[in-house]
Amino acid sequence: MKLRALSYLMLLLAAPATWADNALKDVVIDQSPTALRRGAATVTGVCMACHSLKYLHYRDLLKLGFNPEDVAGMSMGNKLEDPLLAMTPPDVSEQTYGRVPPDLSLLAKAREDGPRYIYSLLTGFYQDKSGETNNHLYPGIRMPDILGWSGADASQRAALATQANEVTAFLAWAADPRADERRSLGYYVIAYLVLLTGLLYVLKRRVWARLGQGSN
Amino acid sequence: MVGKEGVDEERRDFLLTATGTVGAVGIAAACWPFISSMNPTLDVQAQANTEVDLSGVAAGAMRTVAWRGKPVFIVHRNPEQIAAMAQSEGGKDPAPDRTRVQEPQWLVVVGICTHLGCVPNKTEDGWLCPCHGSVYDNSGRVLQGPAPRNLEVPPYHFVEPTKIVIG
Amino acid sequence: MAQRLIDWIDQRFPLTSFIKRELTDYPTPRNLSYWWNFGFLAGFLLMLQIVSGVFLAMHYKPDVTLAFDSVQHIMRDVNYGWLIRYLHSTGASAFFAVIFIHMARTLYYGSYRAPRELMWWSGQVLLILLMASAFMGYLLPWGQMSFWGAQVITSLFGATPLIGDEIVLWLRGDFVVGDATLNRFFALHYLVPFFIVAMVLIHLVALHHVKSSNPSGIDLADKDNIPFHPYFTAKDFFGLGVFLIIFCGFVFFAPEFFIEPANNEPANPLLTPPHIVPEWYFLPFYAILRAIPDTLGGVAAMSLSILIFAAMPFLDRSRIPGGARFRPFYRAMFYIFVVDVLVLAYIGSQPPGGLIFKIDVAATVIYFAVFLTLPFHSRWEERWLHARGLPPALRNLLDSASEPQPRREAR
Structure with missing residues (x-):
């Protein structure tokens, strides 16, 4: 405990910039139906490789304005009444990452200022001096920089920021449909x-x- | 003086009626969410359809599947049974066999006795209800016993020659 | 027809006379302010919590593997389940807010004094029952805060000398808060409201025997009493309307305001959230618990901080009527106490630390000092007021009260 506090302290002294970086980013989440649908596509196609959203069912996606064919495309053979489970079985993820990736259904409500937390986390990846990927908001995070934020240049980041915004919008909706x-x-x-x-x-x-x- | 008081009284009565009406409407509306919460939930409603693959059911055999929690009998009738049923009109609730099936070899009925809701047992010639002895034929029509109606035919359709969706 | 039915009942049951005596004609002081609305609001909230609770129980499952999921089932799949749950969760906070104001009014106007001691004490029992019910209900969603709150509070009983560990084990029915604990908390959470209803009836019987207190602090002559209906029915319903606007504002637009984010994560017995806090209505008492480094001492202080209210009729030895209205010193103490409770609530919400602890200790000392110095300064204040000459408003009141009063008509 003391050791960890000490290491945080050294981190602070070494890089005062992290003070500002680990604050939540001030962002307006676009809650438009289009953004929600695009976010749903990213979440089911990318995030759900490892994460589940078990309190959501594929039938719930119909409420976002998708038609049944769209949902069938996202559901990978699952039925409408099936929950949104991760494509990688939890035990495999646990072997890879050391723990089961958390369920995302309620993440936007389970953190203080949840939506801004999710957005800041997704766009908080950076490469430290040794070339390791880390996260300003969550130092030592085991999740890979799935959007490729840390290696992107400014113009790519504009597109990634939009994508992160859409993912956030969808997760906020998922927590409180x-x-x-x-x-x-x-x-x-x-x-x-x-x-x-x-x-x-x-x-x-x-x-x-x-x-x-x-x-x- | 008296006149003014009368007017006031009248206004107050009107106000009381108006407020009472608005309040009563609100109380009635506030009851609705609670009543509605006792109806089937979304996940129960989502299970309203049951898909059944019929390919494993041999001729003359029966399979029981659950549809909305109720047993549904699916009988693969053989040619003799089809012929026998086509000649009969049933018993106290007469109905031609063709109105009770979509494909003559497949009989699909809800397995709940129309008397008091027991599940009838399969016999050679149809079903016998263990509770009060109602007898049904191989078209699910009541022949004798206290049951008032034939076994109910649920809504279903064939998605493939050997696959149906009930509901 | 209706009249004949009522006559038939009246011959067998005092329906009409009961309604007349206890509701419509029930004599009520005409000078009650809006601070007297909160008892009615508490009654409304009790009914709301019982009704919404019963409907939640139709879908909730008290099982550690199912509880959290069943709450999400209520929130997502049950028709209007989200509304019923948010009414219940917001209702719990509203209940405490209303009860605290109800108590503050009683303290301010000295309504706990003779002959209303039994009302005050039955109210004290109601507060403890309400706290027990709220505490047990908070475990049911089986989130991280639910679990760790219950774990910490049940651990407090471990401070009992000699048999502490056995009591904790008995309370939980398990080595940690587990399935047995969840099941019994659900059973008791459903049971306690019946006791609350019974105690409310006692509270009301006592009230209708001694009648309402009023801002003057002097029991009024009959000429200053008015029938409850239509005057106070109209006033209470208007107050209810104002309350409902605020209440529904939270339910529909900020329902998670009273729910800790960590409670949206399922309980994990292997991982304590970084910062656990009780619900806001327990914060002042939680702060008092933490002000004393010794566990037994802390538990004792926390229990005493709630039970000490019962001593008010003995501690307040002033005979000046009207509570804080005519008593400048008591009034100052009242406001010091209110501010002190707010400070304690803030301290209770903060992570423990050096300065926080010092403020906590100081606020706790002030909390008890307000009560324990009362016997001395209340008597002194009375003498001082008499020596200085009573304020004219009070003198007029006392004069009018000592006029020969016409006897109440026999009912």
Whole structure:
């Protein structure tokens, strides 16, 4: 424990720049349907090589505006009611990486400021002096730089940033697929309650007016 | 004075009715999510279809599959059974055999007795319900016993000559 | 027809007279402020928690291998499951918020004083039952915070002298918080609300015997009482409307506000999250626990910090009515106490450390000092007020109260 604290301290002294680098990046996540669908394609095609999204089913993807043929293309022979499991069996991943890659269904809710965390992680890879790939947000991460961010030049990074943004949008949706339904119902509920409370207020005033002055 | 009070009283009554109505509508609407939550969930609804490969069922044999949690009998009828059923109209709930099958050699019926919901046992000539002795023929039509109706034919269609999707 | 049915019932059960006496005609002080709305709100929340809880229980599975998945099943697949769960999780926080305000009102206006001691004590029992229910309910989603919260709190019982380890083992039914613990917490989480309902009935019977206190602190003459209906039904429902707007704002637009991110990860008995904190409503008491380095001492202090409220009728020896309203010193102490509790809550949410610990100790000392100095300064304050001359508003009140009162009509 002490040793680790000491090594962090040395890291800080050696590279003050990491202070700024490991902060979450200020980014606006594009939640448009197109971005969500493109993110879903990346996640099912790339991330799900190792990661599962077991609380999502292929049928859930239909809600993003995909048609059944699109989903069949992404599901690799799985049925609509099957959960989104990793293509690599968990025990194989464990042998390769030393642990089972975490399920991504709830990642956007399981971290403080989840979406920005995911985006910052995906675009936080860099090559240290010895040529090893590491991550600013998660030093010592075992996940490879799957998007190739660390080796990309500025123009490539613009495209990768968009892709990371789409992946983030999809994972945020996956963690809370009912969010749109919840908010749109919420507007009606609040509007109704404001109306009802307004009526109750006038009614209360009228009732108490019977007492004449001295009422509160 | 009296007149003004009367007007006030009337206004208050109207306000009370309006508020009460709005409140009652809200309470009724608030009940809906709770009632709705007891309906089948999305994953249960997603299992509404069952795909069955018929190639392994020999002539004269029966296979029981689960569809929406209910048993479905699939009988591969042999030519004698088909002929016998085609000549009969059944018992108390008469129906020609051709209205009960899509392909004469394949009978697909829900295996739940129409009397009180027991699962009938297969016999040589059809089914016998162990609970109250209802007898069905090889077209799933009730011949005797307390059951009021023939065994239900579920919605299904052939996706291949030996593969059906129930539901 | 309806009248004949009511007559039939009335001959056998005091329906009409009961409603008349306890609801419609029930005499209520006309000067109650909106601070008196919170008891009604607590009652509403109790009903909401019971109803939403029953419907959640229809889909929830108290099994360590299934619990977390079944919550996700509720959130994703059950029709309006997300709504029912967010009502329940937000409702728990709202319940504590409402109860804390209800208690603060009682403390501010001195409503715990004679003849309302039994109301205050039944309320104290309700607070403890509510805390027990909330604590056990928090384990059920079986997230990381659920697990480690339960692990830490059950470990506290290990501080019991001599038989600590046995008690912890008995509470958990396992060597760590496990399947047995989850199952019994679910059973008890479903049971405790029945006790809460029973205690609420006792609370209400006591209330209807002694009647509501009021901001003046003096029991009013009949001329200042008004029937509960329609005046306070109208006022309570308006208050409920305002509350629901805020409540639904959280439920629909910020439902995860009260849920720790770490609780969206399934419980892992082999890995403690880097920073574990209890739910916000336990934070002040958690801070008091941490202020004392010794486990037994910490547990004792934390228990005492909750139980000490029960001593208020004995600790407050002033006979000046109206609680903090006419008592400047008591009022100052009240605000010091509120600020102190907020400080403790903040401290409880922070990782332990040098400065945090020092503030924690100081705030804990102030917390208990507010209670323990009360017998002395309340008596002193009363003498000081009399020596200085009572404020005119209070004198008028006392004069009107000592006027010969017409006897209450026999009911």
